[in-house]
Amino acid sequence: MLTERQLFLLQLLVNDYILSAEPVGSRSIAKRDDVHYSPATIRNELADLEEMGYLEKTHLSSGRVPSEKGYRFYVDHLLSPAMLSDKEMHDIRKTYRQQFAETEELIRVTAKLLSEFTNYTAIMLGPELLETKLRHIQLIRLSESQGVMIIVTDTGHVENRLVSFPEEIRAEDIEKVVNVLNEKLNMVPLYQLQSRLETEIRDVLRQNASSYERVMSLLSEGLTISDPEKIFYSGRSKMLAQPEFQDVDKIISLFNVFEGKEIVRELMSMPSEGLHIRIGGENRLVGIKDCSLITTTYSAGGEHLGTVAVIGPKRMAYPRVVTLIDVLSKILTKSLNDRKSKE
Template sequence: MLSERQLLILKTIVRNYIGTAKPIGSSSLVKEGQLPFSSATIRNEMGILEQQGFIEKTHSSSGRVPSEQGYRYYVDFLVGKMAIHPTDMQVIQQLFTHDYVEMEELIRKSATILADLTNYTAIVLGPNLQLNRLASFQLIPIGERQVVAILVTTSGHVENHRFTLEAAVSPTDIERVVNILNDKLVNLPLSDIKMRLPREVNQLLKQQTNEFDAIQQLLQNVFHQTPQEKIVFSGQSHILNQPEFSQTAQIRDVIKLLEQRDDVFELVNDVPEGINVMIGEEISNDLFKDFSLITSTYKVDNQKAGVIALLGPTRMSYDHSIQVIDEVSKDLSRFLTTRYDEGNIN
């Protein structure tokens, strides 16, 4: 259990190091008048904080820097509950005053604003497309045994994929398939369609088409090929501007990390609801050991729809970043819920 004095010293060390990226010594804290204690007292307390694992010594300086444990304690217990800065609030609110025709435009601009306001790398995972409903379905023959399936959702998202049929299917049968699916499946959530196909569609297809087996296999392939959520990055160069990553080898590692889109997708896609902060080795990927990741989920009609995230050094400004990401996620949830209910976003 840390004393009030130790808490104040730890908070000051963390905030100073976040701001300067330079190891903190007791004399510098006294000179700058940030703490009402003597240099000897601060030095003694810093020794206790080091023994308990909250701060650590660097190889190149006599000063101390926060450890991962120190950052964890700071985030869990010492991050201030301050209101977001009015200028940041104005920029965020401006984002949601536009009428967006395409969902991807909103996701892209959200990522840009997150990166610009924080100077970290922003990652936005677009809404879970399985929450969308089917608006229309088309099959277009492009050869004797090849078709393009076009699936349009009520949010305006379009998926199209080419498939090879197990047997040739006549244009008449293809037209019947399209009519049956649009009659039976339109306005159903994509997540429900896989279950409804055998119950409500297959019997009709069997009665009204000649190549049922080939058609059944085609539709299983179409609706089991889950539409992929969009992942958008912004501000990748911000990481390279951090002093922690100024060496050539470190820059190479950072670039490699940003190229691992699938790894990043899996990392941010599987986070709990609300705001979460992962620091260093808490992130289950060796490439992220020198980073912190702040994530926040956003919702549509109280269902988790997607994730926004900020990636930066462990020395990131947690107070400000949490404020910004929290406000963006709340406003994004309200905006999307309204637009989805009204059917005004594609």
Template sequence: MLTQRQIIILDALIRLYTSTGLPIGSKTILTETDIDASSATIRNELVYLEKLGFIQKTHSSSGRVPSIRGYRFYIDHLVKPQAVAKDKMQVIEDVLNGHAEQMDDIMHQSARLLSDLTSYTAIVLGPRAESSRLTGFRLLALNDNHVMAIIQTDSGAIENKVFRLSRPIDESDLNKVVNIFNHHLVGRPLTEVARKLAADIPLLIQKYASNSMDVYMSLESVFSDSTEDRFHVSGKINLLDFTEDMDKQKLKSLYSLLENKGDLKLLIDHISQDFDVKIGEEINHELFTSFSLVTATYEVRDHGRGILAVLGPTSMSYDETFGVLDVFRKQLTHTLLNYYLE
């Protein structure tokens, strides 16, 4: 059990270290805080905190830095979300309130903005309504080779996807495909739609609309894009700012992981807490032993839950990151509700 003074010293050391990146000594804590203690007393308390495993010495300095145990104590008991500056608030509102025609546009903008605001790598997962059903489907011929698929769900979400055909197709053949989809897919959960697209629909297309197999192949991809998890990653280049000690092969593996939806799903798909922080080995992946993953969930009424994640060094500014994520998820929820109402 830590005393109140020890907690104040640990809190000060972590805040100072995450803002400066420099090892912190007793004199720095004395001059940068209002603690009522001498430099010698602070020095003795630092020795005790080191024995308990909350902080550790570095080889190149007499100062100390937080340990993983210290960061965990700080996050669990001391972290205070930092207020977001007015100029950053305005940027968040301006970018997320901008007109976007597609859900993917909103998610892409969100990931890029979140990365810019934190200077870390941002991962954004769009809202998922697990029980969503397909309620409408149309095909619109734009010209001889381009067709627009209009997909609507019971949550009110509408996806417009344009795809190119390798050869022209008659409107009558498009209508046959629409009739098959409306009869066999509309009204069913999206998970079942995906299964039927892979198993039943090809046989029906072959039997009743054999000239439309080219359309079916494109539609399978369109529905796959509409039903799979929307992961958007931005700011991978920021990893270079705090991976100078990581060998090139590991860095390549890290980049590869962040581009693989399957790996990303394993990384954050299980997140259900309002806010969550995993530090180093808590992430359960050898590539992330020197990283922290901060996540926040957001809920869009009738449209499901999404996830925001920030990947950075264990020495990241947790107070600032928490503050940005909290403001960001509220604005993103507002933006998505307006998108669904349009």
């Protein structure tokens, strides 16, 4: 169990290190106005904290640096969310007062704000299409043999894919089929489309369409939703300004993560409710084992839509990031709901 004073010192030290990125010595702590102990006393306490695993030294006679366990403790017990200035809140609100044509735009804007206000990298996982619902299907023939199938979801997202038309198909048949689909599949979650197609729709189609087999394959082609995860970054280069990334090798491995898709799995593995923090090695993905990841989710109409994340060094300004990610995910959710309620 930690004493009151140890808690206090740990908090001071972490805060200090977050700001300075330099190992913190007993002297510099003692110099603060709110600390009334001598460096020697503080040294004793810090040595105890180190023994318990909350602090580390970079070398034998350096100041102390929080260990991952130290950050974890800080985050779990000592963290008090930062306040945003009036100006900041005002700027944020102002940004969201615009009308956004697409959900995607709204997500991008949120990512941008997040990275600019935190000075770290923001990552957003786009609406998980699978969970959204079908609003409208449209089939537009581009030519004899090709067409575009357009799928509009209840979130206003428009998904489109090229389909090849069987040659012998009749225009009326297509129209009939599309009508049936819109009638039967309205508000069905996208991930159910395939199976619904196989069951309910099958029978109806058999009656209506003359070239049943071909139409089915066309629909099946069009309604296969693949790889729906869209990933948005903002402020990747912010990481380069962090002192922990002055090392080119570290930059390389981090930016390789940014180019790849493994990060999606990492983000999907976060619990879907509330705000979560993974510190350093707590991340599954080795490429970010020197980073901390803070995530939460956004939603619309009570439905989980996607993930908001900030990635930064372990020495992250946790209080501020926690506040910002919370505020922005909520305002994003609200904006999405507002759009929805206009319907």
